[in-house]
Amino acid sequence: MTQMRINASRLNRSLEELGRFGDTPEGMQRIAFSPADIQGREYTISLMRQAGMETRIDSAGNIIGLRPGTVPGLPAIAMGSHTDTVPAGGKYDGALGVLGAVECIQTLTDNNINLRHPVEAIVFTNEEGTSFHRWLIGSRAMAGLLEPEDENPVDDLGVDLVTRMADIGGDWPKVSDAVRKPEELAAYFELHIEQGPTLHQTGIPIGVVTGITGRAMFEVEIVGTANHAGTTPMTHRHDALLSASKLTVAVNKLAAESETCRVSTVGSIEAHPNAVNVVPGSVKIGLEFRDLSMDALAAAEDEFRRATAKIGEDDGVQMEIYRHRFTDSVPIETDMQQLVEAASKNAGLAHMPVPSGAGHDAQAIASITKMAMVFVPSTEGISHAPQEYSTPEDCANGTQVLLELLLLADESL
Ligand SMILES: [Zn+2]
Incomplete structure (x- = not known):
């Protein structure tokens, strides 16, 4: 066991301080590109x-903070996450990975350790x-994984991404400059709350992440x-809502009963004409x-298509399936999981x-370098909500593991 310890109270103070930007009675509102997000970014810088x-x-x-190494020409070991939140989100999602990384580097500086x-x-x-x-705008840009739809989208307030990027110091027309080469x-290491x-x-106290879940979406x-x-x-009657309800139950059973995939959810519904006195x-x-x-996921899609066809036939309704692009799962290599175990x-x-049931920046960065993730407990498994909480001890434990991981990687990579 090493003697070098991160400073738990400093780490937790920084989590509280970052958590003041965008804090509202309804939870964190540090939406990317908002004034609160910009303040949070400045605080992190x-x-x-x-450090x-x-x-x-x-x-x-x-934002990329760099501490030089002692051996010329070696590639960087990166750590990080995000400081934006969902609307009415929590203080720990993303913030812990960023502030944990900064705390690790501050600890190296305090101890005069050069890697x-x-x-x-x-x-x-x-x-x-x-x-x-x-x-994943930033991480996909860094990994060279942007899609045509990312070229210059417009947000809900009618402002385009080129303008929003300029507000935070980016330069979207030159986004290809952000691509990092594998060499x-x-x-890349990401500390994160489990969110489950x-x-x-x-x-x-510590989750060794085995991979990031794949996702199949349909309408x-x-x-x-x-x-x-x-x-x-x-x-x-040909009651479309009744048929949609049957399909909702079938989708649920596909994970809950037949266990064809890990989780399945019908999360949105729009009914027309949506009036109480109309079928x-x-x-x-x-x-x-x-x-x-x-x-x-492919097996789940097959089962879902069969269920859809059967309900359509039984009920005499038309069923049209729209398939979105699948998000590939990202397994984490065994040697990287072993490094987290050793840490x-x-x-x-x-x-x-x-496993990680949520998506993370790490899944994009995994396409350009070796990647590992460390999870710490989320109280009651709650996340993306104001009640999101990880104890100061959990946060400090995860950050200490991140530091050990960094030290092991510096020796072995
Ligand atoms: Zn996150």
Whole structure:
């Protein structure tokens, strides 16, 4: 076990201080590109400078703090996450990964330790995608994974991304400059709250992330016949909402009963004409499946299509399925999981493997370098809500593991 310890009270103070930007009675409102987000970014830059980092903002608005290494020409070991939040979000999602990274580097500086590799702390732009409805903007830009739809979208207030990027110091027309080559990075580590209940329930302080879930998204439009709710006999109805309800139950069973994939959710519904005295004529539902295995997602899609066809036939309604592009799952390599296990051991902390059910910047960065993630417990598994909470001890434990991981990686990579 190493003697070097992160400063738990300093870490937790910085979490509280960052959490003041965008704090409202309804939860955190640090939406990417908002004034609160910009204040949070400036605060983080000030901490990076205090820790002895040189800071820059790349063309995608990512903040990169750099501490040089001692061996010339070695690629950087990067750590980071995001400081934006969802509307009515929490203080820990993203913030812990960024402030944990800064705390690790501050600890190295305090102890006059110089690593072989350069070390970076990174704040990725608009991870949540609340702005522009395009998520992982900064990390996908860095990994060269932008899509045509990212070229210059307009947000809900009618302002384009080129303008918003300029507000935070980015330069979107030159976004290709933000792409990092694999030879520039040795590894990327992201500390994050679990956002699920496993660690909290088991009482184990550290999650060794096994991979980031894949996601399949669909919309279904169900067209029946709108008709008078008082005069149309039950035997003569083509009730689109009733068929949508049957499909909702079928989608739920696909994970809950047949376990074809890990989780399945119908999360949105629009009924027309949405009047209490009219048999619903048409309904749109949005649904998704998530699993680490893309084969499981394909099997879930098959089962869902069969259920949809059967309900359409039985009920005499039209069912149209719209398939969105699948998000690939990102498995984490065994040697990187083992490095997190060794880091937990060095920190004297128990650990267990956990999959990530949520998406993270790490999934984009994994396409250009080796990647590992460390999870800490989320109280009651709550996240993306004002009640999101990880104890000061949990946050400090995760940050200590991040430091041990950095030290191990510096020796072994
Ligand atoms: Zn996050």
